Amino acid sequence: MRETTTEPITRVEDHVNVTHGVLALGEAEPGRPVYAISNGAGGWLDVTITSFLAQVRKVAKGLIGLGVQPGDKVAVMAATSYSWAVVDQAIWFAGGISVPIYETSSAHQIAHLLANSEAHLVLIGSEDLRSTVQAGANMVGGKKSSLEIYSIASGADLDEIAANSTTVTTTQLESARTTARADDVATLVYTSGTTGKPKGVAITHRNLVEGAANIVPFASDILGEAESRTLLFLPLAHVLARAVQLICLHRGIQVAHTADTRTLLEDLHTFRPTWLLVVPRVLEKVYHSAAAKARHEGRGAIFEEARKTAIGYSQAQESAAAGAGSGPSWGLRAKHALFSRLVYSKLRAKLGGEVTHIVSGASPLSPEIAHFFSGAGLPVQEGYGLTESTAPITLNIPGATRIGTVGLPVPGNSVKIAEDGEILLKGPVIFDGYHGRPEETQAAFDEDGFFRSGDLGSLDADGFLSVTGRKKELIVTAGGKNVSPTPLEEAVRSHPLVAHTVAVGDGRAFVAALVFLDPEAVLLWAAQEGFGELTVTQALADDAASTALHAAVQHAVEGANEHVSRAESVRTFRIVDAELTVGSGHLTPSMKLIRTKAIEDFADEVDEIYAA
Incomplete structure (x- = not known):
């Protein structure tokens, strides 16, 4: 197969922007908890959509009071946190365009992003970042040397920003919020820079909203129902975590945040997420550490047999789902039940005990590890996307999963394989262009309007995409x-x-x-x-x-x-x-x-x- 398309489930009207879906949830279910904040003592405090929107409006008014006008860029350099979620929405409520910056960025990298994006101010998640941001601003020189920098490290810091709202009326806020339309730029997300200086990927409100509106029903078995919740620990500066957070907000899924790997296991244990978003390295670490611990405790042989059983069980299930087998044999089911009590239950407990699905993205995952977790009762759904596709454009979903592939196109999107094997992409999630680089934007698309991903891959007979490498590498x-x-x-x-x-x-x-x-x-x-x-x-x-x-x-x-x-x-x-x-x-x-x-x-x- 050379090309495959999944028909759209819904379209977004031209006047809609990211804030409309959030407000719709607030009107429909004002008491729904959409975020959770650690209380510092092993517990979590619910934040309802009503409380969240009230805080967002206050901060948005504060940003307008600080001079942010519709279309202005506001940079955010912070660890994954609830504050990040608040200011992300507040920037959009103020009519602005957000520019995420990784908190690990150097002064030189920050200088490039500030100069290219023309950000008006920077919101930082820690006072430790202030000197690095200032150093980057000084490298740009001119007006950027006096760039305003505000902390969002705590609720008190958000209140300080909100305090600048004294002269901003609700009418002014609403006017700013509704300025942006579906095809206007919502955020500039910079590429990772593996092959040169990072490029500012202009992602529109349509990219975000229509992408979320189509993936929610497509991935409903992963996302879950009313009590669904997830713990985000990937950087929100990355488009994948950010897109997933927005999907959760539109679906009404409760999100908690953690950026400290030292507390991750404890946070998983206390928050008990029902599904997780990870990068492959997380699963690799869990997998290898579980095997090493078993060997250290003299249970290496038991773990090895449990590993083989989980992989075989997952492979048999997948073959049956594809119509190529009858599923796990009686003997395999018996061994699987035994190891579920002895081994797999401990693995599931390590992730909080209630995880039903794991979504893996950003880089390739070993099929062996994916089969192991899936066979252990933690089904892994691998997906594929780039910054230019607003993250997920293909995804394996329950009932349509082929481990070793990155799944089927998300509704509304198409995947085509060029003659030289390059993966070409088209659909409502594909970006609007590279900021300030019209020639590179034009070169990124073929004559039929497909985005040239730079990745190599293939489609099987049923339209599942496999990624085999990078064209330039x-x-x-x-x-x-x-x-x-x-x-x-x-x-x-x-x-x-x-x-x-x-x-x-x-x-x-x-x-x-x-x-x-x-x-x-x-x-x-x-x-x-x-x-x-x-x-x-x-x-x-x-x-x-x-x-x-x-x-x-x-x-x-x-x-x-x-x-x-x-x-x-x-x-x-x-x-x-x-x-x-x-x-x-x-x-x-x-x-x-x-x-x-x-x-x-x-x-x-x-x-x-x-x-x-």
């Missing part, structure tokens, strides 16, 4: 073989000791890989293997430990090579004693690998591979 060996590095990198990275893999070989005789280990996993592994507590550096310096580490990575590499031809296989690898992080400049804030930066910074290691 293709490795062309000296022998002329085109190799997509992503599948190889992900296969090796699935090993519990591996944090990141970078395939190399462009213009070289063969494909090789740089392997970066997970420091926490190495510490635990070294202790379990009898080497004592060793860091990565110490383990690589110890002859016995280093030999064992290299053997473990070699096994992962051999497993990855089983799925490709010899010309595409990883011939050799080098373990690099370094950690790739956002701070090191090798990962984007959404945890995507910046391959060109890694290859550039570790060029000596690459040269050593080919000199051997």
Whole structure:
């Protein structure tokens, strides 16, 4: 199949903007709790839609009092929090355009975003960020040097902003709120910058509202009913978390926030979400830590059998749903019931005990891990999208799930595969263009109006999309073989000791890989293997430990090579004693690998591979 479309469920009228759906919920169910705030003692305080809207209106009036006019850009640099949710809506109520900035951004990155977006003021989630924002503003110079910066770290800070509303009337607020129409820009979200300077993606009110209106009924079995709730811990500066938060608000799903990974497990336990939004690294960590803990406690054999059972059970269920089998056998069902009590129940309890579905996005997830969680009673629904598609444009849903794919188009959208394998996208969620870059905007679309995603993929006979890599990241060996590095990198990275893999070989005789280990996993592994507590550096310096580490990575590499031809296989690898992080400049804030930066910074290691 070369093209597939899912018909729209609903359309949005031209006068509608993001605020209309929120107000509609307030009128229909004024007492519905839409947010929850931690009380600091292990409990949560409900925030009804009525209370939320009252606070939003106050802050919106305050922003107008500070000089925000319809169409003005307001930047938000804060961790995921309830305050983020309030100011996001308040900016739209004031008629403004929001510009999210990752709180990990450097002064240079902030300078680029401020200059390109022409933001009028910045809202920060912590006083620690003020000096970085000011440094970025100073780099821009001119009027930006005196850019106004306001804190939203607490309710008191929001009240301070609201206090500027004394001369703003309700009529003025309503006039500002209704200025924007469906096809006006709602937010400028900057790309991750994996292949150059971040571009400002102009996302319209229609992109957000029509996307939410169509995905809510499409994914209703995931989102749940009246008591549905989720805990958001991904950055709200990322379009995925932000779009999901808006979907929840339009659906009336209660949302709690946490940005501190140290309290995540406790927050899951106390809030008890019914579904979760994650990136693959979260599931990988849970999966590998559960296996490591079982081995440490002498239950490794039990966990391994439970793992195989969960994967087999999920695979049998999926085959039956596709009409290709009769489902799990009697023996498999019996083993699954046993391990549900012994193993899977503990895993479910770790996530709060009430999660019925997990939505995974932002990067590829290992099918093995997806089958494991699904078979353990935590069905994983993988989706696909980009900043330019306002996040999810395809999604696996209950009853229509194929693990290893990213699902079917969300209603109203189309997916097409170009002759060269590029994934092309079209529909109401596709962005309006790159801010201030008309030539790049024009080049991003083909003659039929499809957005060129830059990703490579395929559609199966039923329209499920598989993503196989990035077009610009293709490795062309000296022998002329085109190799997509992503599948190889992900296969090796699935090993519990591996944090990141970078395939190399462009213009070289063969494909090789740089392997970066997970420091926490190495510490635990070294202790379990009898080497004592060793860091990565110490383990690589110890002859016995280093030999064992290299053997473990070699096994992962051999497993990855089983799925490709010899010309595409990883011939050799080098373990690099370094950690790739956002701070090191090798990962984007959404945890995507910046391959060109890694290859550039570790060029000596690459040269050593080919000199051997």
